[in-house]
Amino acid sequence: MTQLALVAEQFGYVYMDLHMNIEGRYFTMLLLPDRSEHARARAAANWARYPHAADGRSLPPDEPEARELLKARMCTDLGRQYSTRHRVVIALVPALTATLGLWFEFGPENRTAALVLAGSSLFLFSALILLGIAYSRRGSTKYTRQLEAAGFTAVTDRNGRRRYYPPGRHLPGPDSLLFPANELRD
Structure with a gap:
């Protein structure tokens, strides 16, 4: 890409x-x-x-420097496509489905075993989701620092996503869709 x-x-x-x-x-x-x-x-x-x-x-x-900066922009854009809340919901749906599958697999005669297994699997899935979000934030912080050090301008689009544009350039597209990140609209 x-x-x-x-x-x-x-x-x-x-x-x-x-x-x-x-x-x-x-x-x-x-x-x-x-x-x-x-x-x-x-x-x-x-x-x-x-x-x-x-x-x-x-x-x-x-140019290797241009490649790294563009990669940082792309990773930042992908990482901010969904909010943390959306990512948790997207990840919890399959986790809850798997947990309920385990619950029903054991049937009514083994409810205690089903409860222990389903509860532990839900705990494990939740921990993995949180680790994934922490890892994603660490990468996002790294790329954000790299872009800010290169002089990129932070802009918030109308969907509330923070984006970065190259220094000293007129932002392409209609300016009404973009505004500085510190002036986030409600």
């Missing part, structure tokens, strides 16, 4: 967002045409230098 976005940015597009569907089966990346003069000049120069770029082999080299 990062490679695709880097190549697109070399040829006149700008990365805007990355989403994953709820089943985790596929990603949707939003790339928009970059209308800035700098992007147009870079795209024209790259098309002249790499006229066969469409073959996927003769592409401009990418």
Whole structure:
């Protein structure tokens, strides 16, 4: 994904967002045409230098720093796609289903064993969910620090998601959809 976005940015597009569907089966990346003069000049120069770029082999080299920053943006966007509350609900549904399955598997004659097993499995699932959220927050903190150190601007979209945009760039898209993160609307 990062490679695709880097190549697109070399040829006149700008990365805007990355989403994953709820089943985790596929990603949707939003790339928009970059209308800035700098992007147009870079795209024209790259098309002249790499006229066969469409073959996927003769592409401009990418910069490792740009790759890491774009990866941090993408991971941050994915990590903030759902709030912590939504993630807990999404994770608890299969955990509760498995626990109820264990409960009913033992039947009415072994209710004590079923209660112990279902309770312990629910405890285990809950602990794993909390560990997953803690791990995700640690990664998000790492990427947020990396982006802020590089001068990226924190912006909150109309859905309440905090996003990061490159320094010194006009934000693509209608400005009415974006506003500074410290001015979060109710």
